[in-house]
Amino acid sequence: MAMRKNGSSPDGSTGDMPPEEFRAAGREAVDWVAEYLAEVEKYPVLAQVRPGQLRGALPDAAPEQGEPMEQILDDFREVVLPGVTHWNHPSFHGYFAVTGSGPGILGELLTAALNVNAMVWRSSPAGTELEEHTLDWLRDLLGLPEAFEGVINDTASHSSLYALAAAREEAYPEAREVGLAGSPRGRIYASREAHSSIEKAALTLGLGREGVRKVEADDQFRMNPEALREALEEDRSRGIRPVAVVATVGTTSTSSADPVAELAEVAEEWGLWLHVDCAYAGASAMVPELRVHFRGWERADSVVFNPHKWLFTPVDCSVLYCRRPEALERAFSLTPEYLRTREQGTARNLMDYGVALGRRFRALKLWFVLRYFGAEGIRSRIREHVRLARLFAEWVEEDPDWELVAPVPFSTVVFRYASPELDGEEQDPANEELLEKVNGTGEAFLSHTRLRGRISLRLSIGNLRTREKHLTRTWELLRRSATEVVGQTASRLG
Amino acid sequence: MAMRKNGSSPDGSTGDMPPEEFRAAGREAVDWVAEYLAEVEKYPVLAQVRPGQLRGALPDAAPEQGEPMEQILDDFREVVLPGVTHWNHPSFHGYFAVTGSGPGILGELLTAALNVNAMVWRSSPAGTELEEHTLDWLRDLLGLPEAFEGVINDTASHSSLYALAAAREEAYPEAREVGLAGSPRGRIYASREAHSSIEKAALTLGLGREGVRKVEADDQFRMNPEALREALEEDRSRGIRPVAVVATVGTTSTSSADPVAELAEVAEEWGLWLHVDCAYAGASAMVPELRVHFRGWERADSVVFNPHKWLFTPVDCSVLYCRRPEALERAFSLTPEYLRTREQGTARNLMDYGVALGRRFRALKLWFVLRYFGAEGIRSRIREHVRLARLFAEWVEEDPDWELVAPVPFSTVVFRYASPELDGEEQDPANEELLEKVNGTGEAFLSHTRLRGRISLRLSIGNLRTREKHLTRTWELLRRSATEVVGQTASRLG
Numbered sequence: 001m002a003m004r005k006n007g008s009s010p011d012g013s014t015g016d017m018p019p020e021e022f023r024a025a026g027r028e029a030v031d032w033v034a035e036y037l038a039e040v041e042k043y044p045v046l047a048q049v050r051p052g053q054l055r056g057a058l059p060d061a062a063p064e065q066g067e068p069m070e071q072i073l074d075d076f077r078e079v080v081l082p083g084v085t086h087w088n089h090p091s092f093h094g095y096f097a098v099t100g101s102g103p104g105i106l107g108e109l110l111t112a113a114l115n116v117n118a119m120v121w122r123s124s125p126a127g128t129e130l131e132e133h134t135l136d137w138l139r140d141l142l143g144l145p146e147a148f149e150g151v152i153n154d155t156a157s158h159s160s161l162y163a164l165a166a167a168r169e170e171a172y173p174e175a176r177e178v179g180l181a182g183s184p185r186g187r188i189y190a191s192r193e194a195h196s197s198i199e200k201a202a203l204t205l206g207l208g209r210e211g212v213r214k215v216e217a218d219d220q221f222r223m224n225p226e227a228l229r230e231a232l233e234e235d236r237s238r239g240i241r242p243v244a245v246v247a248t249v250g251t252t253s254t255s256s257a258d259p260v261a262e263l264a265e266v267a268e269e270w271g272l273w274l275h276v277d278c279a280y281a282g283a284s285a286m287v288p289e290l291r292v293h294f295r296g297w298e299r300a301d302s303v304v305f306n307p308h309k310w311l312f313t314p315v316d317c318s319v320l321y322c323r324r325p326e327a328l329e330r331a332f333s334l335t336p337e338y339l340r341t342r343e344q345g346t347a348r349n350l351m352d353y354g355v356a357l358g359r360r361f362r363a364l365k366l367w368f369v370l371r372y373f374g375a376e377g378i379r380s381r382i383r384e385h386v387r388l389a390r391l392f393a394e395w396v397e398e399d400p401d402w403e404l405v406a407p408v409p410f411s412t413v414v415f416r417y418a419s420p421e422l423d424g425e426e427q428d429p430a431n432e433e434l435l436e437k438v439n440g441t442g443e444a445f446l447s448h449t450r451l452r453g454r455i456s457l458r459l460s461i462g463n464l465r466t467r468e469k470h471l472t473r474t475w476e477l478l479r480r481s482a483t484e485v486v487g488q489t490a491s492r493l494g
Numbered sequence: 495m496a497m498r499k500n501g502s503s504p505d506g507s508t509g510d511m512p513p514e515e516f517r518a519a520g521r522e523a524v525d526w527v528a529e530y531l532a533e534v535e536k537y538p539v540l541a542q543v544r545p546g547q548l549r550g551a552l553p554d555a556a557p558e559q560g561e562p563m564e565q566i567l568d569d570f571r572e573v574v575l576p577g578v579t580h581w582n583h584p585s586f587h588g589y590f591a592v593t594g595s596g597p598g599i600l601g602e603l604l605t606a607a608l609n610v611n612a613m614v615w616r617s618s619p620a621g622t623e624l625e626e627h628t629l630d631w632l633r634d635l636l637g638l639p640e641a642f643e644g645v646i647n648d649t650a651s652h653s654s655l656y657a658l659a660a661a662r663e664e665a666y667p668e669a670r671e672v673g674l675a676g677s678p679r680g681r682i683y684a685s686r687e688a689h690s691s692i693e694k695a696a697l698t699l700g701l702g703r704e705g706v707r708k709v710e711a712d713d714q715f716r717m718n719p720e721a722l723r724e725a726l727e728e729d730r731s732r733g734i735r736p737v738a739v740v741a742t743v744g745t746t747s748t749s750s751a752d753p754v755a756e757l758a759e760v761a762e763e764w765g766l767w768l769h770v771d772c773a774y775a776g777a778s779a780m781v782p783e784l785r786v787h788f789r790g791w792e793r794a795d796s797v798v799f800n801p802h803k804w805l806f807t808p809v810d811c812s813v814l815y816c817r818r819p820e821a822l823e824r825a826f827s828l829t830p831e832y833l834r835t836r837e838q839g840t841a842r843n844l845m846d847y848g849v850a851l852g853r854r855f856r857a858l859k860l861w862f863v864l865r866y867f868g869a870e871g872i873r874s875r876i877r878e879h880v881r882l883a884r885l886f887a888e889w890v891e892e893d894p895d896w897e898l899v900a901p902v903p904f905s906t907v908v909f910r911y912a913s914p915e916l917d918g919e920e921q922d923p924a925n926e927e928l929l930e931k932v933n934g935t936g937e938a939f940l941s942h943t944r945l946r947g948r949i950s951l952r953l954s955i956g957n958l959r960t961r962e963k964h965l966t967r968t969w970e971l972l973r974r975s976a977t978e979v980v981g982q983t984a985s986r987l988g
Contacts, residue, residue, distance in 0.1 A: 017596025100609030102511025206700025
């Protein structure tokens with residue numbers, strides 16, 4: 001391709017990329033993606049670059065004249081790709097492992113091409129209605145009652161923020177007009193294991209860090225309903241106003257599940273909003289034998305669940321189900337004249353359920369994923385991930401040098417190297433060091449957490465490419481790295 | 495393609511779509527997009543469907559067994575497409591017109607395929623560094639000083655929320671710990687013409703609707719700095735704590751530009767955070783002769799500008815530039831152990847600058863757009879849109895039956911039908927009716943607003959496919975519809 005200047009082509013065009021050029025570049029990109037997904041194992045999982053390396057390889061200023069797409073795609077492969085941590089790699093086990101599946105990627109391509117903004121119904125009826133419809137399908141698959149209405153946001157952080165804004169609206173009905181100044185202090189109750197997004201929501205909502213009370217968890221990292229009761233009593237006696245209870249099913253550190261039914265009991269006694277955060281584990285409620293972990297969630301006021309985590313949908317796609325959507329509307333609805341439409345009252349305008357006005361057509365990819373895999377296909381994939389996680393947990397339990405730190409209700413295993421050859425103080429640095437060694441090989445990627453004050457490793461399974469052989473290899477790498485670390489510790493001490 | 499059951503294929507696969515199938519379906523999708531973009535004029539701009547029509551055409555439940563991709567793509571074309579309002583149509587002039595350009599769409603395809611979550615540096619170094627680098631390029635093109643650091647969010651609503659959270663952090667340093675309860679009431683100052691997202695931010699932040707004071711604007715819809723001073727004085731005497739001043743360059747109703755330099759003067763006198771909302775108009779600061787509207791924005795503390803509006807980037811891509819990023823960090827940073835990394839301190843973790851933890855690799859499409867069109871190519875396209883808007887405004891001005899309601903600093907024309915044949919009370923319904931007539935033809939789509947109590951029509955230009963001939967036709971449709979409406983009014987009265 002010649003160095004055609006897209007900015008000043010001979011005919012003085014001020015248009016978009018010509019269709020024939022789009023077709024050619026698009027096919028090249030699709031072919032690359034197909035190959036990438038087939039051969040992702042040839043890349044290191046964790047990008048093997050230093051901070052600043054990518055920026056150093058890029059020019060200091062944007063080009064004045066347009067550049068050919070071919071050259072841009074070359075740079076994407078040569079400059080950008082080495083800086084990518086491959087979440088698609090079958091041995092990516094950090095944070096929560098995910099899959100941006102084939103049908104999901106195709107959905108994103110079409111979403112970008114339509115480029116609609118479904119803020120109000122008429123600005124793209126299909127954007128609104130496919131979102132409502134797909135979320136009803138999903139709600140039924142999850143076994144939530146019909147009273148729950150869904151809306152798609154970008155992330156669970158925003159979904160939880162919106163839900164807790166609705167809770168605050170209920171607790172402080174006057175705040176919509178005059179704000180929180182002058183009101184008594186308010187508090188959200190969540191387990192010590194709850195996600196940091198709950199604290200971020202409290203900061204944002206003007207409740208402050210003290211606006212979250214972290215309730216004790218039991219030895220399996222599940223919130224203790226009695227401790228919640230006591231915390232509420234104590235705070236009441238101090239004049240603090242309770243705002244909401246947050247239960248987590250699938251906590252970030254260990255994937256533990258709070259006893260939702262018991263917490264719902266307390267929330268109902270106290271007349272409090274109950275928000276259930278199952279951003280990661282939510283998809284597994286589709287599997288009958290795993291639904292036990294969600295017992296009681298049908299009594300929640302709101303539930304957040306991210307299809308972009310364990311439902312094979314590319315980021316971003318977070319679903320907020322709400323049993324009292326009118327509270328969300330009260331918290332957020334404001335319709336200026338330029339957004340008022342003739343459909344007001346007969347069709348839902350999804351902008352009314354949160355902060356973001358702009359709304360990407362995110363339902364399309366989710367609809368593609370549900371249809372392509374089908375409910376049964378999704379269940380069998382989730383079951384397989386749970387099977388693999390339990391298998392890995394067995395290996396850990398059978399090895400006297402390692403210990404399992406938490407139960408494995410879903411597809412995340414939390415464990416640590418605890419060889420009798422190391423004394424207590426040596427264990428944390430040894431685990432950190434062996435983790436860096438494994439991640440440094442580029443063959444596998446795991447992340448860590450701290451539990452009961454000690455460093456633990458997390459292996460999360462959620463990629464459709466992960467097979468038993470990958471776990472075998474990761475287990476081998478972990479044990480080999482542990483031996484090396486012990487050897488170094490021994491020789492330092494010797 | 496046979497009705498292969500993706501959920502239960504013969505080999506019991508629990509994998510993703512096979513690569514060869516992805517390649518075939520991907521090519522089909524790319525070809526469809528190329529054709530769609532070339533022939534988008536054949537679709538009605540505004541979807542010609544009734545509320546509920548799409549939902550009525552879909553099955554009540556998700557399929558149990560997987561379905562072939564071919565069938566899903568067929569349904570996309572046959573069931574979803576008729577419900578789409580075509581933002582890509584050259585005669586889409588509602589809200590703010592946009593373009594999801596070819597290079598932007600390809601960027602989204604690759605972003606979906608990589609499916610990284612760039613919450614921390616190591617979770618995808620390229621995600622973080624390409625975002626930093628591309629936003630530095632863009633900042634230089636816009637002529638903002640180097641002190642501004644950028645971060646990409648999904649929407650301007652969230653960008654403004656984050657900026658105002660930082661402002662609240664400055665105004666109430668104690669709020670991070672204890673929240674707003676017990677503090678004096680706080681207020682954000684914005685023009686009456688400011689976007690509803692500012693009010694939504696105030697609601698969310700716990701400042702309430704009264705937490706936004708709408709300052710008078712002049713006869714050209716620009717905030718009056720003297721009125722701002724008076725409002726501040728008055729509120730101070732009542733014990734209200736000022737939090738921030740919001741200046742808008744390119745307001746939603748008329749695209750008017752507040753006098754930023756004068757407002758910066760006031761904000762500095764009062765020691766207040768200055769946030770500049772130029773979500774729509776920001777791109778035009780790249781064009782030297784249009785930069786005059788931004789005079790003084792370099793003194794702002796934060797600036798929001800959406801490349802997904804007038805910079806040819808698919809939704810969503812909103813840039814928040816901040817001159818005091820440490821205030822954003824103070825407002826939001828919380829790093830739990832499971833997100834702590836070895837790079838802490840040597841690389842930025844972009845999750846620290848807002849609520850959302852999950853971060854899509856949105857910089858890729860923006861980098862593609864800047865490179866493909868080049869700075870000069872972007873400038874010439876923006877100039878063309880401004881030329882077309884001014885041309886349309888001339889037609890309006892020259893016709894005695896129509897009036898221009900506001901100046902045209904950018905690419906948005908606000909006007910109304912004001913024929914002497916209609917008396918004052920008849921004008922609003924006539925304008926509403928003729929707008930519905932034009933939108934009902936499917937040939938063009940405009941939206942409306944209310945200014946000085948009266949309905950006005952808005953024609954916004956931002957699509958790369960819009961040519962002079964499209965505007966000629968839209969003008970013809972408007973005038974014809976007006977004549978019909980007058981005819982009906984006359985016959986009703988006669």
